[in-house]
Amino acid sequence: MSHSIVKSVSIAILPLFLLACSSENQKETKSALEMGSSRSDESGIQNEELSDSKRYSAEFKKTEQGIQQQKLIKTGELTLKSKQIEKSKANLDKVLKRIGGYYDNESFSKSAYELRYSLQLRIPSANFDQLLQSINSGSDEILAKNIHAEDVGEEYYDIETRLKSKKAYLKRYQEITGNAKNVDDLLSIENQVRQLIEEIESQEGRLRFLDNQVGYGTLNIELFKTLSHPPVLADKSSFWEDAGNSLSKGWSAIVGFVLSLLSIWPLLIILIPTGIFGYRKLKIYVKKQNK
Numbered sequence: 001m002s003h004s005i006v007k008s009v010s011i012a013i014l015p016l017f018l019l020a021c022s023s024e025n026q027k028e029t030k031s032a033l034e035m036g037s038s039r040s041d042e043s044g045i046q047n048e049e050l051s052d053s054k055r056y057s058a059e060f061k062k063t064e065q066g067i068q069q070q071k072l073i074k075t076g077e078l079t080l081k082s083k084q085i086e087k088s089k090a091n092l093d094k095v096l097k098r099i100g101g102y103y104d105n106e107s108f109s110k111s112a113y114e115l116r117y118s119l120q121l122r123i124p125s126a127n128f129d130q131l132l133q134s135i136n137s138g139s140d141e142i143l144a145k146n147i148h149a150e151d152v153g154e155e156y157y158d159i160e161t162r163l164k165s166k167k168a169y170l171k172r173y174q175e176i177t178g179n180a181k182n183v184d185d186l187l188s189i190e191n192q193v194r195q196l197i198e199e200i201e202s203q204e205g206r207l208r209f210l211d212n213q214v215g216y217g218t219l220n221i222e223l224f225k226t227l228s229h230p231p232v233l234a235d236k237s238s239f240w241e242d243a244g245n246s247l248s249k250g251w252s253a254i255v256g257f258v259l260s261l262l263s264i265w266p267l268l269i270i271l272i273p274t275g276i277f278g279y280r281k282l283k284i285y286v287k288k289q290n291k
Contacts, residue, residue: 069153070151070153071151071152071153071156071157071210071214072125072149072150072151072152072214073149073150073152073210073213073214073217074125074128074147074148074149074217074218075147075148075149075150075217075218075219076132076145076146076147076148076217076218076219076220077144077145077146077219077220077221077222078135078142078144078145078146078219078220078221078222079142079143079144079145079221079222079224080135080140080141080142080143080221080222080223080224081140081141081143081224081225081226082139082140082141082223082224082225083139083225084139084225085115085117085223085224085225088138088139088140088223089117089223091138092119092135092221092223095131095134096121096123096131099123099124099127099130099131100123100124100127101121101122101123101124101127101131101216102121102122103119103120103121103122104120104121104122104218105118105119105120106118106119106120107119112227113226113227114224114225114226114227115224115225115227116222116223116224116225117221117222117223117224118220118221118222119220119221119222119223120218120219120220120221121218121219121220121221122216122217122218123216123217123218123219124215124216124217125214125215125216125217128217128219131219132147140223152210152213152214155210156207156210156214159203159206159207159210160207162203163200163203163204163207166196166199166200166203167200169196170193170196170197170200173189173192173193173196174193176189177189177190177193
């Protein structure tokens with residue numbers, strides 16, 4: 001009877017045990033699938049990033065061969081000789097203001113031989129040639145001229161294309177952050193996000209710099225005027241002034257000699273009595289020899 005009861009209870013509990021084991025296995029399988037999905041998403045983004053990088057590079061080369069817009073950085077150096085330097089500077093101020101430019105650096109120097117302005121101008125690139133034409137038609141003599149134009153379009157559009165790609169990847173990484181099921185996955189995703197943000201900020205800064213350099217050209221100007229009168233020389237001194245200077249130097253030499261003797265007075269105290277004593281001995285010796 002007892003054996004029959006135990007058997008009945010075992011048969012009743014067995015289905016419940018199998019059901020619990022099945023539920024636990026389903027949970028573990030679901031967790032593993034979700035973790036694998038998170039890692040798969042991250043791996044897929046990285047593979048997609050490599051694939052897109054090659055694709056964007058190919059597209060950029062194709063664009064470069066086609067109708068890529070130029071991005072020119074204009075720079076130059078001028079040396080101008082003026083007969084009326086203040087008038088030349090005032091005319092340059094008016095032209096620079098009219099075309100929307102400004103002085104990035106301005107300094108003035110004066111010597112016995114010349115007056116000089118050292119100027120660094122920032123000019124809207126669209127008006128760069130206009131300023132050069134105004135200077136060419138002016139009254140100042142151009143002694144030196146050097147104009148440069150550097151096309152940075154290749155670098156600019158390459159950065160711009162890669163920047164769009166990185167922003168798209170950043171959005172994808174931020175979307176899968178919520179799918180991370182453990183600390184390792186979360187840290188891996190956050191590290192990728194941090195690296196992308198740093199790269200995006202660096203490239204955006206480079207684009208801003210290039211935009212500034214392309215938008216405004218830089219022109220360095222040395223504007224000077226040679227003075228007609230020679231430097232004033234000091235009048236030649238007279239004989240009596242030279243004689244007075246010589247006497248003054250001689251007196252200074254005597255005073256210096258006396259002071260040097262006073263500085264060795266302990267030695268003089270010994271040498272003077274010794275000299276006197278030796279002189280007397282020598283005098284007595286000479287008298288004895290004469291007798």
